[in-house]
Amino acid sequence: MPCSATVDACVDLSAKKAWLLSGGEVVYGPVQIMPGSASDPTPVGTFRVSAKVKDYHSREFDAPMPYSVFFQPGIAFHQGSLSKYSHGCIHLSPSASQKFFGTLASGDTVQVVR
Numbered sequence: 001m002p003c004s005a006t007v008d009a010c011v012d013l014s015a016k017k018a019w020l021l022s023g024g025e026v027v028y029g030p031v032q033i034m035p036g037s038a039s040d041p042t043p044v045g046t047f048r049v050s051a052k053v054k055d056y057h058s059r060e061f062d063a064p065m066p067y068s069v070f071f072q073p074g075i076a077f078h079q080g081s082l083s084k085y086s087h088g089c090i091h092l093s094p095s096a097s098q099k100f101f102g103t104l105a106s107g108d109t110v111q112v113v114r
Contacts, residue, residue: 003113007109008110011112013044013113020099049106054068066079067098077090078097
């Protein structure tokens with residue numbers, strides 16, 4: 001797990017993996033993810049969860065984004081394809097997206113590394 005032990009969620013873009021942490025310990029993961037493409041990259045850095053929307057629908061891409069956990073404007077963990085790149089979001093499997101949605105809360109820390 002390549003992130004700081006103080007974060008609540010960790011994303012490793014190069015490994016296409018994500019974890020949930022609590023008290024410095026991994027409590028879930030690693031799970032497979034699909035990040036943004038080279039032309040629509042997932043931002044790298046440390047962010048805070050800003051919103052959660054169970055049945056979000058992107059107007060920009062006219063696409064459902066179930067179990068969205070936003071950590072940047074327009075960027076979220078959500079259920080999506082694990083074989084097609086996103087437009088910057090972090091795609092998770094149905095079960096992983098539900099776990100991330102149920103575990104992360106507003107203000108929690110998300111770290112994204114390459």
